[in-house]
Amino acid sequence: MLHLARRAARFLLIACALAVAACSGAEEPAEPRTSFNIGWSIYAGWMPWPYAQQTGIVKKWADKYGLEINFVQVNDYVESVNQYTAGKLDGVTVANMDALTIPAAGGKDTSAIILGDYSNGNDAVLLKGASNVAAIKGREVYLVELSVSHYLLARALEENGMKLTDVKTVNTSDADIASAFTSPQIDAAVAWNPQVTTMKGVPGTTAVFSSADIPGEILDLLVVDTATLKANPDLGKALAGIWYETMSIMAKQDDEGAAARAAMAKLAGTTPEAFEGQLATTFLYTDPKAAVTAMASPDLVTTMTRVRDFSFAQGLFGQGARSADAVGMSFPGGKTLGDENNVTLRFDPTFMQLAADGKL
Structure with missing residues (x-):
């Protein structure tokens, strides 16, 4: 995994996020628009995104919904999450723990709309x-x-x-x-x-x-600003379309699939052999139905309970947090964990479900 922060840097990011949240008050309602920037950093499970941009899959789905979607590489993983938290990016690739402890703990209402994979030995x-x-x-x-x-x-x-x-x-x-x-x-x-x-x-x-x-506990997600998503639901549809079309190609055990994975390896700065090795310890949710099922499972609530308890114990919710319930999370089926009046991390399977139903 690409969790690059040192202790001091991480506390600084959280402190800055909390300060911004405290000073800005309620977020301004997002407006409908057509241009969006999504941040990504190098990790085996996230390489499908730049590959999709390189091969025209991003443009295909963006055009379908009258949008312009740009995937922006940020060399430092935590910096990508920080830029998202500061509003410089509309979405970002991020691990579940970091989604909770950086944007969500900083007061930025965030929706996890693609459950991409879990680390299975990485x-x-x-x-x-x-x-x-x-x-x-x-x-x-x-x-x-x-x-x-x-x-x-x-x-x-x-x-x-x-x-x-x-x-x-x-x-x-x-x-x-x-x-x-x-x-x-x-x-x-x-x-x-x-x-x-x-x-x-x-x-x-x-x-x-x-x-x-501990399968299923270290999750890799695509998250999007909740207000932006609410004002622009076609963004979520396009992103789901991009992801699952790319998954269908890279999962093929033929020349086309091998070529796609080799192209991703090149984008990651590694060899096809090394990239295949990393994929072997990454459980990709190539099927949207499987991803929806995993997000709706009680196991996710159990995992996020462990993650938030660890994060609070390590001071990652900031000095003002009095308990592990300080940051609220919502899950499919109306389940809420933590403060129901401060839900800032939402696991939203809406767009994965549309992909599963063939309705994108």
Whole structure:
């Protein structure tokens, strides 16, 4: 996963978002318009978007609804989410935890309209000289603090009867963690691909826990500003059309599918072989019916309860948050988690359902 923030940077982003929300008051109603910008950053599960733009699929669906949709690459993942939170982008590719702790916690009403995938081994806890999680107790664990890596560590410890207090975390940037792990003095780390693949090559290293052990918890989404979506529902229709047409191509086990995945690999700056390896540990929701079912499942509420409890415990809702209920979330079927009067993260399957029903 591409969760690039360091601890200080992340707190700064949240503080800025909260300050903007406090000073701006109620959001101005969005107006109908025809031009939109969607941010993305490099990650295997998000490469279908730039591929769709490159091949004309974006234009096809935008034209159908009389729109202009531009997918904007932002090299730094957290910066892309920050730009969305500040209103510079109408939507962005983002992980579930970051959607909650950056825009939603900052007061920006956000709708998750495409459930793209979940990490199914892309994120891992790595130990040297050990083959199980129990051996991590008392070690210094290198990771990007307050990221999904931190969440994965907490879940690994929880599943094995331990707590975060049983280890000491050492904040390490994603750019440095793979090289740092080659040091004999560092024997525990948590990272995401492609760093995980590199780090597993260090002699004596074992992935003792991964996102495959908690399937469906580390989710990758496309989110859109709720007010913008309400004023421009055709945007949601076009985005769903773009996604599922692209999915239908890349999922093919033939020359066309292989060519599409190779083109995505090139856009990601990697080889087709490496990209296929990353896709192997990414569970893509290629079928809209499956995505709708996953979003409507009680398991999503359970996952987001874990995510929000972890986020609140780590101070990611800001100093003014008095409980994990401070940020409200809504789910299909009228289910609400947290403050019903402050719902700022909405899991909305409307447009995926239209795709499933063939009504786009």
